[in-house]
Every structure is written in structure tokens, then in C-alpha cells.
Amino acid sequence: MTTLTMVEAVRSALMTEMERDDRVMVLGEDVGKLGGVYRATEGLIERFGPDRVFDTPIAEASIIGASVGLAASGVIPVAELQFLGFGHLAFHQVAHQLARLRYRSRGKLTAPVTIRAPFGGGVRALEIHSDAYESMYANVPGLKVVAPATAHDAKGMLLASIRDEDPVLFLEPLRGYRLIKDEVPDGDYTVELGKARIAREGNDITLIAWSGMVPQAERAADTLASEGISAEVIDLRSITPLDVDTLATSVAKTGRAVIIQEGPLSSGFAAEVATTIAEEVFYSLEAPVQRVAGPDTPYPFAAALEDFYLPGQSRILGAARKALSA
Amino acid sequence: METIKTESPPDTLADKQRFGGHGENIVAPILQADGTLAAGAECPMDDDQVQEVLSLMIRSRLIDERGVSYQRQGRIGTFSENRGQEGASAGSAMALNAETDWVVQSYRELPVLLRQGMPLEQYWTLFIGHPDGWGFPEGVNVWPLQIELGAQMPHAVGMAWGFKRQQRPGVVVGYIGDGATSEGDFYEAGNLAGVTKAPVVFFVQNNGWAISTPRERQTAASSIAAKAAGWGMPSYIVDGNDVFAVYSVMREAVARARNGEGATLIEAQTYRVGAHNTSDAPSRYRTEDGADAIARTDPLVRLRTYATSLGLWDADRDAALTESTYIEIDEAFKVAHERAKVRTPSMLFDHVYADPPARTIRQRETIEKEFDQ
Ligand SMILES: Cc1ncc(C[n+]2csc(CCOP(=O)(O)OP(=O)(O)O)c2C)c(N)n1
Numbered sequence: 090m091t092t093l094t095m096v097e098a099v100r101s102a103l104m105t106e107m108e109r110d111d112r113v114m115v116l117g118e119d120v121g122k123l124g125g126v127y128r129a130t131e132g133l134i135e136r137f138g139p140d141r142v143f144d145t146p147i148a149e150a151s152i153i154g155a156s157v158g159l160a161a162s163g164v165i166p167v168a169e170l171q172f173l174g175f176g177h178l179a180f181h182q183v184a185h186q187l188a189r190l191r192y193r194s195r196g197k198l199t200a201p202v203t204i205r206a207p208f209g210g211g212v213r214a215l216e217i218h219s220d221a222y223e224s225m226y227a228n229v230p231g232l233k234v235v236a237p238a239t240a241h242d243a244k245g246m247l248l249a250s251i252r253d254e255d256p257v258l259f260l261e262p263l264r265g266y267r268l269i270k271d272e273v274p275d276g277d278y279t280v281e282l283g284k285a286r287i288a289r290e291g292n293d294i295t296l297i298a299w300s301g302m303v304p305q306a307e308r309a310a311d312t313l314a315s316e317g318i319s320a321e322v323i324d325l326r327s328i329t330p331l332d333v334d335t336l337a338t339s340v341a342k343t344g345r346a347v348i349i350q351e352g353p354l355s356s357g358f359a360a361e362v363a364t365t366i367a368e369e370v371f372y373s374l375e376a377p378v379q380r381v382a383g384p385d386t387p388y389p390f391a392a393a394l395e396d397f398y399l400p401g402q403s404r405i406l407g408a409a410r411k412a413l414s415a
Numbered sequence: 416m417e418t419i420k421t422e423s424p425p426d427t428l429a430d431k432q433r434f435g436g437h438g439e440n441i442v443a444p445i446l447q448a449d450g451t452l453a454a455g456a457e458c459p460m461d462d463d464q465v466q467e468v469l470s471l472m473i474r475s476r477l478i479d480e481r482g483v484s485y486q487r488q489g490r491i492g493t494f495s496e497n498r499g500q501e502g503a504s505a506g507s508a509m510a511l512n513a514e515t516d517w518v519v520q521s522y523r524e525l526p527v528l529l530r531q532g533m534p535l536e537q538y539w540t541l542f543i544g545h546p547d548g549w550g551f552p553e554g555v556n557v558w559p560l561q562i563e564l565g566a567q568m569p570h571a572v573g574m575a576w577g578f579k580r581q582q583r584p585g586v587v588v589g590y591i592g593d594g595a596t597s598e599g600d601f602y603e604a605g606n607l608a609g610v611t612k613a614p615v616v617f618f619v620q621n622n623g624w625a626i627s628t629p630r631e632r633q634t635a636a637s638s639i640a641a642k643a644a645g646w647g648m649p650s651y652i653v654d655g656n657d658v659f660a661v662y663s664v665m666r667e668a669v670a671r672a673r674n675g676e677g678a679t680l681i682e683a684q685t686y687r688v689g690a691h692n693t694s695d696a697p698s699r700y701r702t703e704d705g706a707d708a709i710a711r712t713d714p715l716v717r718l719r720t721y722a723t724s725l726g727l728w729d730a731d732r733d734a735a736l737t738e739s740t741y742i743e744i745d746e747a748f749k750v751a752h753e754r755a756k757v758r759t760p761s762m763l764f765d766h767v768y769a770d771p772p773a774r775t776i777r778q779r780e781t782i783e784k785e786f787d788q
Contacts, residue, residue, distance in 0.1 A: 114580070140580060146610055151569040151603035158519075158573020161558075163581055182600075185563050186570065193559045195550025196766040231767050254769035283772060330772030 117169030245280030376415030450720025499688030502714025506661030565598030594625020655685030
């Protein structure tokens with residue numbers, strides 16, 4: 090065990106898997122000498138050379154599109170999108186080509202591609218660098234979307250993603266790259282995709298979050314605990330497939346749920362979680378399910394406004410109190 | 416293969432749109448419109464190959480004609496024919512080694528699919544509208560047809576690049592229409608092919624039209640081939656109705672790819688004789704009708720005239736091939752028709768995931784129950 094930051098855990102997973110399986114290759118913008126703009130791929134080119142750690146032209150559609158072809162040829166590509174916001178320039182290749190290759194070729198061709206992308210705000214980044222677009226990808230059949238919140242899970246889930254026979258979009262919290270730090274096993278291990286993590290047990294209310302919003306949910310749980318309220322915190326870890334059982338079991342126990350997402354409220358993934366809770370455990374609910382989210386506005390390009398946009402403690406605690414008082 | 420370094424096109428490239436002008440290589444004509452070889456030109460194929468490519472073109476033409484009539488009878492869905500483009504399609508396919516080389520198709524390359532070994536019943540199964548038509552059997556190195564124009568080109572580059580990285584044999588050909596070359600994916604893929612020196616060939620079938628939009632509207636460039644210069648990739652313009660010239664330039668491009676010299680773009684200038692597909696109404700946007708067009712450009716007549724003049728072909732062979740092809744078509748359609756009867760709701764879920772999530776499994780069970788009587 091070593092204490093690693095989120096970005097170090099990502100790097101450790103890439104190192105581990107490239108060492109173990111020489112079919113694995115990393116490609117993307119500035120992933121080589123620079124080691125990626127967040128250094129997630131630092132040291133890889135020295136170890137594995139420029140053929141396996143490939144600096145691509147700046148062209149997202151062909152980074153993903155070529156990964157589809159590479160995978161069909163027997164390579165296992167780990168493609169980096171420099172920011173998820175630029176994924177739209179490749180969205181058709183992700184949704185129509187990558188995620189459907191198995192389906193449209195009736196199983197003849199498969200695409201075990203992992204796409205890594207940082208997402209989410211909180212670091213005063215430029216326009217389009219902070220948007221949390223996971224819900225758009227969650228609506229794509231054939232694609233798994235995962236968003237771990239700890240360094241431990243980042244390494245284990247990235248290893249699981251690369252070994253998955255199907256494509257996985259692996260989302261990394263920009264804000265958590267260096268802030269998130271925890272104990273990570275040194276060697277090889279995987280964390281199963283599609284399984285949520287109970288970050289904290291509790292009985293009175295369930296706070297549900299993923300990626301960068303998990304630490305926020307935990308802080309809110311601390312505050313509630315100081316008031317004598319026991320909050321359970323669920324870290325979804327996987328957006329799709331969604332761990333319905335863990336959600337249902339928790340809310341059946343607590344009767345109250347608050348879902349916290351960074352992206353705009355309307356049609357965000359929190360809506361999917363809320364509906365799932367309603368379908369599964371409606372009669373256990375003692376209060377309407379609450380959603381905490383960014384407003385339905387563009388992510389602010391002015392750093393001055395970022396703190397107004399992002400769900401913070403006051404909004405989360407407000408929603409929790411509303412649920413608790415019902 | 417000979418190329419002409421000139422600003423003006425050879426005579427056989429009759430249409431005004433078929434001009435190079437930015438230093439693209441123009442492939443010298445071999446098989447002229449009257450079915451004779453151009454002065455000084457040699458046939459690049461041996462006698463067996465001439466018979467093979469002619470048979471391929473004839474079979475393809477007959478299958479196309481039947482496809483259109485099946486569609487009119489309501490036996491299959493929307494159908495796009497290759498008619499008139501057989502010189503470009505079959506000529507290029509003849510340069511491939513079907514065992515190692517891969518085709519990343521667009522949707523109008525019937526002769527290429529046949530040459531790569533596609534069983535005809537699969538083609539009919541596809542157009543009947545059954546999912547089995549999409550999956551090519553093991554050993555038939557063809558990707559599923561592409562509906563999203565241009566999206567196939569990065570796949571071709573990626574696969575070729577992957578072969579190169581793994582030192583696996585195999586050249587990959589990405590087929591694309593003139594209209595689809597306006598898509599961003601075409602440019603991104605061409606650029607990446609240049610950078611990676613992937614063993615790929617970009618084969619552009621410039622048939623003059625993209626549904627109703629003429630080639631001049633797609634680009635102000637003098638040719639589509641001219642675009643390759645921006646990717647550091649050699650490119651050629653060839654008369655797509657001259658099957659020998661197509662074959663010879665393709666053979667050279669494939670050899671370059673095999674030798675590690677990277678990608679080539681070939682623009683085969685041909686003509687879409689028929690409608691875009693069976694739902695299209697060409698009289699709304701062009702005056703020339705199919706009969707006039709095919710009389711003017713037909714690559715099949717050219718080759719048949721040539722082969723006949725050499726004693727490699729005659730009316731008896733023609734009749735025998737026509738008869739056997741009709742039998743092949745009928746039998747393949749019967750097989751496809753039977754295959755397509757098997758349709759279950761669970762097929763919606765086949766091949767979506769290697770390991771389907773619990774929720775998807777539940778959805779499958781629900782839909783199965785809904786349709787279970
Ligand atoms: C991305 C995308 N945009 C639009 C269409 C609709 N569409 C189908 S075929 C076609 C014309 C294509 O022309 P071209 O590439 O020249 O090929 P051709 O049909 O002439 O062989 C269009 C616009 C599509 N299938 N995909």
C-alpha cells in the first residue's frame with residue numbers, strides 16, 4: 090500500500106497494465122513527452138516508447154475512430170481525451186461507432202477501448218474544460234461509463250476498464266487529480282465495474298454522488314453527524330451499468346435520498362438515479378427524493394462565478410434538511 | 416503503371432469535373448472506351464484475371480438489377496446499386512489478397528464484397544432487414560456497411576496502423592464516396608494516415624453525385640485527389656471505368672502499403688448511372704437518364720469487348736454465367752428469406768455487450784414475455 094493521488098493512481102494503473110500486456114497502447118494529445126496536460130501518462134513514453142505511447146494529431150474523432158480500428162486489429166487502445174468537453178468532436182465515433190461495433194458486426198468485431206477523460210469543474214479552468222457531460226454518454230447503449238472518487242478505485246477500475254471486452258469511458262475528476270489521496274495497493278488488482286461503494290454507513294438519509302461530488306457528500310455527512318443525523322454516503326463509481334441493488338437497499342433502509350451531481354439539473358444523471366429509486370423503493374420513501382445539481386446554465390467561463398455554480402455544502406445540506414423534515 | 420504528368424486530363428476522362436490541376440498524378444488510360452488498349456499500353460492482368468474480373472462485374476450487375484426489382488416487389492428494403500461503377504469497384508478489389516487484406520466499406524461496393532468472399536445470401540439478408548446480414552462470416556475480411564458518411568475512414572486507418580504495429584500482414588482499404596469526402600472524419604483520417612504511415616488505401620469512388628448534389632458542390636478543389644497533398648500522401652486520379660487502369664494503380668498502392676511506404680489516395684472517376692437508391696428521384700435534379708449514362712460510360716461493355724476480341728469471352732460464356740448467376744441469386748434469396756423469418760425480440764439484445772448488465776437482462780426478459788404467445 091502506498092498513498093497516491095488520483096492522478097498517480099491512474100498512472101500506476103497504466104504502468105501496470107502496459108507492463109503486463111504488450112497489446113495495450115496509449116494514444117492522445119500530448120500524452121508522450123509531456124506526459125499529458127495533467128501528467129497522467131508521465132513516464133510511460135520513457136518506459137514503453139513512442140509507438141506505445143503515441144502523440145496523436147489534435148483530432149478527437151480520429152483518436153476515437155482510429156482506436157476502433159486499432160482494437161479490431163488486436164491492439165488494446167487506451168485513448169485520452171484531453172478534456173471531456175472536447176469529446177463532442179468525437180461523439181459520433183463514441184456513440185455510433187465504438188459503442189456499436191460489436192452490435193453492428195454481430196459480434197465479429199469488438200472494441201475493447203478505454204477512453205480516459207478528465208471532467209468537472211472547480212479548478213478555475215477555461216471555458217469547456219469543466220463541463221460534466223456524463224449523462225450524455227450514459228444514454229449510449231453498449232458503452233460503460235465509470236467515474237471513481239478515490240485513488241484506490243481509480244487504479245482498480247482503470248485496470249478493470251482496460252481488461253473489459255467492451256468500451257469504457259473512464260472519467261477522472263479534474264478537481265480531484267491532486268486533492269484526492271488515499272491508500273492504493275502497489276500491485277495488480279481490479280475493482281469490478283458496475284458496483285457502487287458505500288463510502289459511509291448511516292441510517293437516516295442516503296446521500297448519493299459520484300466522482301468529484303463524493304468528497305462534498307462526505308463533508309455534508311460530517312456536518313449532519315455533528316447534529317446527530319446519520320447519513321449513508323453512496324459513491325456510485327459506475328454511472329452505467331448502474332448498481333440498482335445498492336441504491337435500493339440503502340434507500341429502503343433510510344427512506345430519504347439526496348442525489349448530488351455537478352452538471353446542469355435537467356436531464357442529468359441524477360434524474361436517472363431518482364427515477365430508479367422511485368421504481369424500486371417508492372413505498373419506503375418518507376420524503377420526496379431531492380436533487381442537487383448545477384443550474385441549467387452554461388458552465389461559467391469566468392472563474393469568479395464558478396463557486397456560485399458548483400453544488401456546495403449549503404445546497405447539499407439544504408436539500409438534506411428538506412428531505413429530513415418531510 | 417504509367418502516369419501522365421500534365422495539367423489536362425486524358426481523353427477518356429470525358430466529364431469536365433474530372434480534371435486534376437494541382438499536381439495530382441493522373442493514371443494513363445489502358446482500356447479505352449471502344450474496348451481497345453490505348454497506344455503503347457499493356458493489359459496488367461493475365462487471362463485468368465481478365466475472366467475473373469469480367470465475371471465479377473457481370474455477376475454484380477445482375478445482382479444489382481435483381482436488387483432493384485426485389486425492392487419494387489416489396490421483397491427487400493431500400494437498395495443502392497453499384498451499376499456503372501463496377502470498373503472502379505471490381506478493379507480495385509482485384510488487387511487485394513482476400514485472405515489478409517481488409518475492406519472497410521461504405522455501402523456501394525458490391526463487387527468488392529463479392530471478391531472478398533461475401534456469401535450472397537448475407538447480402539439479401541441485410542436488405543431484407545435482418546440483423547444477420549450485418550455480420551460477415553469468419554474469414555471474410557469486410558467491415559459492416561457504414562451509414563454514417565465518412566466515419567469508416569478512421570477505422571480503416573486504425574486497423575491498418577494496428578496491423579503495422581503488430582507486424583501482421585494485411586493492407587486495409589477504406590472506400591468512400593465523393594460526397595462523403597466533405598466530412599471531417601475524412602480529413603482527420605487522412606491526416607492520421609499520413610502521420611502513422613499506416614498500410615491503408617483511401618479509395619474514393621467519385622461517381623459525380625451525392626444524392627442530388629453534384630461533385631462541384633462538394634469542393635472547390637480541382638479534384639478530390641488534390642486533398643491528399645495536405646496529408647503528405649501521394650494521390651492518383653484514374654478513370655474508374657477503365658478497369659485495367661484502376662487495377663494497376665490499386666496494385667501499386669497496395670504494394671506501397673505492404674512495403675511499409677504508407678498510405679495512398681486513389682480517386683476513381685466514374686458515374687452513378689442509377690438513382691442514389693430506390694427511394695431517390697434523379698429526374699428532379701439531373702437530366703441525363705440511366706440508359707444514356709450507361710451507354711456513355713459503361714465499364715462492363717468496354718471490358719467485354721476487349722475480352723471478346725482476345726477470345727477470352729464469347730456469347731456462350733456470357734449466357735452460361737448469366738444463367739448460373741440467376742440460379743445463385745434465387746437460391747441465395749431463398750436462404751435469406753428463410754433466415755430472415757427467424758426474428759425474436761431477444762435479437763435486439765444480441766451482441767450489445769460481451770457481458771450484459773443486469774438491467775439489460777431484465778429488459779430482455781420483459782420484452783420476451785411481452786411477445787411470447
Ligand atoms: C453523416 C451523414 N450525413 C448524411 C447522410 C445521408 N446521406 C446518405 S448517402 C448521402 C450521399 C453520399 O454521397 P457520396 O458520398 O458521393 O456516395 P454515393 O452515394 O454517391 O456513392 C447522404 C447525404 C448520412 N448517411 N450520413
